[in-house]
Amino acid sequence: MALPVAPVPHALPGSGAALIASDTRHEMTTSKPVLSLRGMTKRFGSVVAADHIDLELARGEVLALLGENGAGKTTLMNMLFGQYTADAGSVHVWHEDGAEIILPPGQPQAAIEARIGMVHQHFTLAENLSVIDNILLGTERLLHLNRNRRAARAKLEALMIHSGLEAPLDRKVRDLSVGERQRVEILKALYRDVRILVLDEPTAVLTPQEADTLFASVRSMVENGLSVIFISHKLREVLAFSDRIAVLRHGKKTGEMRTAEADTASIIRMMIGEEHDMPERTPGMPGDTVVRLDSVSVHPERETRGLRDVTLDLRRGEIVGIAGVSGNGQSALAQILSGLLAPDSGRIEVGGESLAALNPRTALAHGIGRIPEDRHHDGIIAALSVAENLVIERLDDADVQRGGFLRRASMAANAEALSEAYDVRGPGIHARSALLSGGNIQKLILARVLETHPSVILANQPTRGLDFRAAAEVSRRLIAARDRGAGIILISEDLDEVLSLADRVLVMHAGELVETDSRERASIGQLMAGHAA
Amino acid sequence: MIEIVPREQPSRRLTAGVPLLAAIGSLLLAAIPLAFAGAPIIEAYGQMFTGVFGSLFSFTEMLTRATPLIFTGLAAAVAFRAKLWNIGGEGQLYLGAMAAVWVGSGMIEGPPILMVPLVLLAGAIAGGLGMLGPAVLKTRFGADEVVTSLLLNFIILIFVQMMLEGPLKDPMSLGWPQSEPIIDEAVLPQLIAKMRVHAGFLLAIGTAVVAHVIMAMTVWGLRIRAVGENAAAARHAGMPVKRIFLAVAFASGALAGIAGVSEVAGLKGYLTTDLSPGFGYTGIVVAMLAGLSPLGVVAAALFIASVFVGTDSMSRTMGVSSFLADLTVSMSLICVLLGGFFARFQIRRVRTEGAA
Numbered sequence: 013m014a015l016p017v018a019p020v021p022h023a024l025p026g027s028g029a030a031l032i033a034s035d036t037r038h039e040m041t042t043s044k045p046v047l048s049l050r051g052m053t054k055r056f057g058s059v060v061a062a063d064h065i066d067l068e069l070a071r072g073e074v075l076a077l078l079g080e081n082g083a084g085k086t087t088l089m090n091m092l093f094g095q096y097t098a099d100a101g102s103v104h105v106w107h108e109d110g111a112e113i114i115l116p117p118g119q120p121q122a123a124i125e126a127r128i129g130m131v132h133q134h135f136t137l138a139e140n141l142s143v144i145d146n147i148l149l150g151t152e153r154l155l156h157l158n159r160n161r162r163a164a165r166a167k168l169e170a171l172m173i174h175s176g177l178e179a180p181l182d183r184k185v186r187d188l189s190v191g192e193r194q195r196v197e198i199l200k201a202l203y204r205d206v207r208i209l210v211l212d213e214p215t216a217v218l219t220p221q222e223a224d225t226l227f228a229s230v231r232s233m234v235e236n237g238l239s240v241i242f243i244s245h246k247l248r249e250v251l252a253f254s255d256r257i258a259v260l261r262h263g264k265k266t267g268e269m270r271t272a273e274a275d276t277a278s279i280i281r282m283m284i285g286e287e288h289d290m291p292e293r294t295p296g297m298p299g300d301t302v303v304r305l306d307s308v309s310v311h312p313e314r315e316t317r318g319l320r321d322v323t324l325d326l327r328r329g330e331i332v333g334i335a336g337v338s339g340n341g342q343s344a345l346a347q348i349l350s351g352l353l354a355p356d357s358g359r360i361e362v363g364g365e366s367l368a369a370l371n372p373r374t375a376l377a378h379g380i381g382r383i384p385e386d387r388h389h390d391g392i393i394a395a396l397s398v399a400e401n402l403v404i405e406r407l408d409d410a411d412v413q414r415g416g417f418l419r420r421a422s423m424a425a426n427a428e429a430l431s432e433a434y435d436v437r438g439p440g441i442h443a444r445s446a447l448l449s450g451g452n453i454q455k456l457i458l459a460r461v462l463e464t465h466p467s468v469i470l471a472n473q474p475t476r477g478l479d480f481r482a483a484a485e486v487s488r489r490l491i492a493a494r495d496r497g498a499g500i501i502l503i504s505e506d507l508d509e510v511l512s513l514a515d516r517v518l519v520m521h522a523g524e525l526v527e528t529d530s531r532e533r534a535s536i537g538q539l540m541a542g543h544a545a
Numbered sequence: 546m547i548e549i550v551p552r553e554q555p556s557r558r559l560t561a562g563v564p565l566l567a568a569i570g571s572l573l574l575a576a577i578p579l580a581f582a583g584a585p586i587i588e589a590y591g592q593m594f595t596g597v598f599g600s601l602f603s604f605t606e607m608l609t610r611a612t613p614l615i616f617t618g619l620a621a622a623v624a625f626r627a628k629l630w631n632i633g634g635e636g637q638l639y640l641g642a643m644a645a646v647w648v649g650s651g652m653i654e655g656p657p658i659l660m661v662p663l664v665l666l667a668g669a670i671a672g673g674l675g676m677l678g679p680a681v682l683k684t685r686f687g688a689d690e691v692v693t694s695l696l697l698n699f700i701i702l703i704f705v706q707m708m709l710e711g712p713l714k715d716p717m718s719l720g721w722p723q724s725e726p727i728i729d730e731a732v733l734p735q736l737i738a739k740m741r742v743h744a745g746f747l748l749a750i751g752t753a754v755v756a757h758v759i760m761a762m763t764v765w766g767l768r769i770r771a772v773g774e775n776a777a778a779a780r781h782a783g784m785p786v787k788r789i790f791l792a793v794a795f796a797s798g799a800l801a802g803i804a805g806v807s808e809v810a811g812l813k814g815y816l817t818t819d820l821s822p823g824f825g826y827t828g829i830v831v832a833m834l835a836g837l838s839p840l841g842v843v844a845a846a847l848f849i850a851s852v853f854v855g856t857d858s859m860s861r862t863m864g865v866s867s868f869l870a871d872l873t874v875s876m877s878l879i880c881v882l883l884g885g886f887f888a889r890f891q892i893r894r895v896r897t898e899g900a901a
Contacts, residue, residue: 350781372783382781390781395774396767404771404782413764420762 045106046071046239047092047128047208052101054087061087063263064101069208074230074240076254076271078283083479084263085243089210093130094120105208108237129206131197131214139186143179144168147200164203171202175229189316189339198226202233210241213477215249220507220537227253247276248508259283280480293491296515299328301361302467302499303380308348308358312523315344315353320523322358326468326499331490333514334503334525336540341523342503343385346472349501350382351375362468376405381466383457385473385503387450391457394446398438399427401445402460434459435485451482458489469493469500475509487513507533507540549890559888564834564841567880568848574880575873582865589859596858597851603858605742609812611843611850612742613638613821615749616804617828618835618842619756620672624797625837626760627773629680629790633694634801635825636701637675641668641802642809643705646713646724646816649731660731665748665806672802673795675701680794684787698825706818715815724816733811745807749843752800756839769793801825830878836885849874 047069054062062084069075079085090096092103097118105126106112115122137146148164165181172178177195185193194214201209209230215223227249230240244250250257250271257274259267259282267282305324312318319341326332336342347353348360354369362370362378375382384390392401403412403423411422427441436455438448445453454474461469471490475483490513494500504510510517511531518527519539530536576586597607617634624631631637649664679697682688708714709722717725733744760766771779772789780786804824809816831849835841856870 351783352781372781373785376783384781389775390778393771393775393778396771400767400771404767404779404784407764407767407784416763416765418762418764418767 044071045069045104047106048104049088049092050102050104052088052091052103053099054084054091054096055099060263062091062098065260065263065265067258067265069239069241071239072234072237073256074234074242074254076250076257077241077243077260078250078257078279079260079479083260083283085260086212087263088260089130089212089241089243091117092123092210093128094118094123108207124204127205127207128210129201129204129208130210130212131194131201132212135193135197137185137193137196137200140184142182142184143188143196144181146185146196147203151204168199168203171199174232175199175202175226177202177226177229187316189343192339207237208239208241210243212243214242215244215246220533221541223249246506246508247279250279251276283480293513294495296330296494298330298515299497301325301327302363303349303501304361305348306359306361308355308360310341310344310348310353310355310523314356315341315347317341317344317523319344319348319355319525322523322525324501324518324525326501328467328497328499329494330515331494331500331502331513333510333517334501334520335507335510335517335536336505336520338505340520341525342472342520344523345520345525346385346470346503349375349380349468349470350384351380379464379467381461381464381469381498383454383461383469383471383474385476387453387457392445392453395444397442398431398436398445398448398456399423399441401456402427402430405460406464430456430459430463434462434489451478454478454482454486458486462489462493465496465498466493467498469498470503471500472503473505474502475504475506483509507536511536549892560836563884563888564836564845564881567834567877567884570880570884571873571877572852574876575869578869578872579865582869584863584865589863589865592859592862593852593855596855601737602740603854605737605740607847607850607854608742608746610854611846612746612749612811613804613808613824614827614831614846614850615746615753615843616807617801617824618831618846619749619753619828619839620797620800620804620825621829621832622835622837622839622842623756623760623769623800624676624793625773625832627769627790627793628776629683629773629793629797630691631676631679631694631794631797631801632691632829633676633679633697633701633798633825634804634828635821635823636694636698637672637798637801638805638808638821638825639701639705640675640798640805641672642805642816642820643708643713643724644668644671644802645731645806645809646727649727649810650725650815651728654728655730657730657732657734660728661733661810664727664731664810665803668802668806669799670802672805673799675802676794676798677791680791684790702818705816709816709818713816722818726815727810731810732814733807741812743807743811745811748803748807749846752803753839753843760839801828804828827874830874833878834881849877852877 045068049065049067052062052065053060065084065088067088077085087096091098091101094115094117103115104112105115105128113126115126138149141149144165147168168181177199179192179196179199185196188196198211198214215226234240242254251274254271257269257271257279258265259279261283303326305322308319308322310318316339322345324332334342334345344353348355348370351370351372351374360367360370362380365378367374370378388394393404396404400423403426406412411419411426413419424441430436431441434455436448436452436459438452445456448456469490474486474490478486490500490502502510502513516527517531517536518525519536521540521542526539528536528539579586579589597603617638620634620637621631644667645664648667649660653660653663675697676694679688679690679693682693683690706722709724713724715723715725736742736744736746760769768779768784768789771782771784772786776786805820808820813820827849831842831845834845834848852873853870856873857867859865860867860869
């Protein structure tokens, strides 16, 4: 079972550069299948995560896989890729010569050899290695002295030009932003000359222009025979980009249609079984300033891109949306407001006080509630219970402890009440928070932040990776908090989200923050790319 | 096809049962080296049992042996909970013992009510400082505390040797490198007449209970667990991560230091460089066997002390090497690690429809 990963043969026909020759015309997808999943079933205990799902993928087709969190999309893809062993069902792959093979279950090696590539939602990169090392990892023989880096580099550079996905090949992955890491993930798959590419939420961290470039390049690769399964929550993309849509719900396939015949309402009905209800944004009523950043700068070497002379006024009762591609200074801004990073220069005015820097304690004391970007890493302590995680930011409060002893009963009551109010679902308040799904973890964090009635809320990518229902719930809560008088800074790479929630829109690029009156995707996209509108 | 699946929620019965099974498993595995040594196995086990439970003396000997192991086990358990890898228990034990003889061999005189707490405090501070060093190096420069605390053991042992040849040497010792004896007022009293088990054992039990209460019921315990499980999130939540880390380091070192005090003021009466046959290291096994639970440490220390004392007595009567004890203790650790794996993961055969 533990076979060494065989090198991907470089001399296979249709290597990356050849695949994306751009002079071919768009053809209609052929009906010749490359992949067929039949009766795929996976149970986890009593939960049926995938229930006899059939899925066909034709050569040169883009299939969008839609579904809420927990619908079984990732489970299905993990079975395809051999990371899970299916309880039932089989995976059939057809080679270019028409030969059919059945992938042995539970063997990623077989999927790799069948040239199936997967770009995971959660990155699978080695932080301490350079970009090029990460990409080549597993494609080289273990004991091979002549690494032939030059050829690999040339191939990668050609790939980068053709796909429009730029990544600094010699930088360490740990120095890259989230967006850059995602690009490396996609390049990693493309480098392996895949025939079937699975993209799990690929555009979550790209600008609209970059996303369009990605679609264009994937489209041209598709025309040359690549087949793509594309998991996304962004309906606009799904409708614009896919040839066919398959919808999963509660582990079952609930619908399948040609994209040309689909419309938003019908897809959402299949996904959640009811009409989609996005929260309506009413105009805010801004009051006094609650936070002011005054010419705040951070050197780019201290935090990705740093900040250049950023001035920002946040008033009570408004949502300030910060759009931009990740890695343009958002993390520096978020860390300053969270109290994790001290700026090199500039002042932070909060609650009538002018400070050089915050720390997490003073940030909390000044009524700044923080919804961190990486909820698993910064937001919760997975091994602690739900009840404990709900109070970790206010352990000194009288209802949490008395004389240093935890008031378990009071904590449990608090947890029961908040779980109810915020609809946090899981095995119970005393269970480890690790057992909650991503959406429920976010609701837990939201409950913790909002119950203290903060005057300022930093919401950093608050709906990333959440399904419609959970994302809409988060949006509704943020708008409600705004209406109660909180000032909210919403950092999001999802421009649609910024446009739908924010009272004011600012764009971050290369560490600078620019305000825009525009509500047009195209002109904001220009700003995100660093061009004056 | 075999599949390894993580259990969603490891059951309580399983988590508690694993160390017990591991203990039994390691004892059973001891039959293999026993057979190689050519000893009659059933009889050997009998000797091992009577070596511990055969008489009041042997039983109290086991308790005496368990005493330092409870302290060093707690030292490791508390530190490991915060993901502070204190491998320097042995050195901290000697630092504690040295502080105890320094303060307690006549430098200060007073009634027992004063002297006993004083030597304990001196030992705790010395041991605590001994771990604070590696912890500061870790928080300031990122130096790996596994390496620094481990290497510090050898430095401390040589330092103790130097002190016993020099300033701390007893002029009445006829040239032996040993310290002056602890004065009577500073000695931990015997619990049972003519038996060696001393008040240090009760102190160890009490300390384990206090440690359990702190870890499970207080804000401090929650903070320590939070820092150990996810330091980034703990920092984000406003906890003073470095301070917690340093406090845990000091507490861990102090516990190991008290192990040294207890040995020197409860058992030996004076300090030599063979005070501890590796109690600091065995404490790590104790802590792992206990699943880092302070109350579990007491049970694990009693088990390991029983193995040592029982095997000692068995090896004397049966003529088997006493290294068998070390072997059994090591096997128990391996069994626990393996058992922990089975507690967290499910292994099952799966049959796949349509598999080639």
